[in-house]
Amino acid sequence: MSDAYIALADGRVLEARARAPGWTRGELVFTTAYTGYEESLTDPSYAEQVLTFSYPLIGNYGVREERFESDSVQPRAAIARELTDDVAEWLESEGVPAIDHLDTREIVTTVREEGAMACGIAAGEDATPEDAVAEMEACTPMSDHTDIGAQVSVTEPTVHEGGDEATVAMLDCGAKGSIISSLTERGADVHVLPYDATPEDVAAVEPDVLFVSNGPGDPENFVAAHEVVDAFAGEVPMAGICLGQQVITSALGGSTEKMSFGHRGVNQPVKDLRTDRVVMTTQNHGYTVSDTGPLEVTQVNVNDDTVEGLDSDELDVITRQYHPEANPGPHDSLGFFDEVLALAESRQPVAAD
Numbered sequence: 291m292s293d294a295y296i297a298l299a300d301g302r303v304l305e306a307r308a309r310a311p312g313w314t315r316g317e318l319v320f321t322t323a324y325t326g327y328e329e330s331l332t333d334p335s336y337a338e339q340v341l342t343f344s345y346p347l348i349g350n351y352g353v354r355e356e357r358f359e360s361d362s363v364q365p366r367a368a369i370a371r372e373l374t375d376d377v378a379e380w381l382e383s384e385g386v387p388a389i390d391h392l393d394t395r396e397i398v399t400t401v402r403e404e405g406a407m408a409c410g411i412a413a414g415e416d417a418t419p420e421d422a423v424a425e426m427e428a429c430t431p432m433s434d435h436t437d438i439g440a441q442v443s444v445t446e447p448t449v450h451e452g453g454d455e456a457t458v459a460m461l462d463c464g465a466k467g468s469i470i471s472s473l474t475e476r477g478a479d480v481h482v483l484p485y486d487a488t489p490e491d492v493a494a495v496e497p498d499v500l501f502v503s504n505g506p507g508d509p510e511n512f513v514a515a516h517e518v519v520d521a522f523a524g525e526v527p528m529a530g531i532c533l534g535q536q537v538i539t540s541a542l543g544g545s546t547e548k549m550s551f552g553h554r555g556v557n558q559p560v561k562d563l564r565t566d567r568v569v570m571t572t573q574n575h576g577y578t579v580s581d582t583g584p585l586e587v588t589q590v591n592v593n594d595d596t597v598e599g600l601d602s603d604e605l606d607v608i609t610r611q612y613h614p615e616a617n618p619g620p621h622d623s624l625g626f627f628d629e630v631l632a633l634a635e636s637r638q639p640v641a642a643d
């Protein structure tokens with residue numbers, strides 16, 4: 291008899307071991323990252339998802355708060371072949387169900403073949419397969435989470451001081467902490483605004499750059515952020531990461547679509563079309579830009595040719611689909627943040643003598 295079950299939308303029910311008890315459901319996804327479990331488990335972009343680690347041992351260097359990307363665990367549940375006690379205790383204390391001792395290769399190959407899918411988990415002494423199936427059946431598609439921004443955003447504007455190099459207005463659609471610190475470390479003051487900030491709220495900050503953060507769910511559901519981008523297009527330089535790239539592009543007239551199983555890992559190869567240089571990147575997304583509107587493609591994914599970087603000299607826009615802040619991940623693309631600051635500088639009025 292097992293004390294945990296996961297039910298997949300394709301009808302399969304797998305037995306597992308409960309590591310943190312609870313009943314839950316979400317969109318089943320996997321990451322191939324072999325380090326960075328604290329960063330991934332606190333990344334707000336995983337809200338409403340159940341995160342499977344394909345790497346078989348998760349937790350072998352403990353749990354340290356300094357590596358957290360937000361102040362809570364974000365996925366609805368965690369799955370690995372083997373979770374250490376450190377990670378299991380952390381997840382239990384956060385009330386997030388966790389299971390291990392199952393064949394995670396089966397989950398990964400299923401999601402790769404059939405796409406990200408609904409799943410239900412029942413973990414704990416009284417768990418039954420039927421409970422897991424009932425959870426799975428109650429799971430709603432990601433695009434139905436129309437106000438997912440409210441789950442992950444600040445509710446009040448918050449200022450992170452970095453210096454007078456630039457003033458950044460960041461729409462917090464679920465921002466990772468290290469995106470904010472990558473900007474403050476370079477001397478920018480970052481005004482973090484709620485995901486549903488109005489153009490007036492943004493104007494009040496007098497930003498040199500408007501930055502749209504990463505975030506969970508379907509980018510089309512971030513309606514207020516689309517309105518802000520539309521209001522400032524051509525007036526204020528813009529930058530975005532992941533959901534930020536998707537929102538900026540669709541607000542400017544392009545579009546996005548859902549991928550089959552997405553990109554989640556720390557070794558996604560990206561080629562810069564201007565230099566022919568390939569860098570390794572950290573990624574976590576299930577949607578992609580399908581029509582770039584007025585933006586020019588500067589970078590593509592070497593594996594599947596999807597859009598990784600966009601640019602517009604005319605509109606002063608630069609965006610990335612991957613995560614240049616690299617937490618976890620290779621540091622190859624940290625220079626993106628220097629480009630964001632240069633963009634801000636290009637628009638600042640030259641001081642009179």
Ligand SMILES: NC(=O)CC[C@H](N)C(=O)O
Nearest residue numbers: 504505507532533576577
């Ligand atoms: N990391 C992110 O910002 C993810 C963006 C979006 N939710 C997606 O899955 O594509």
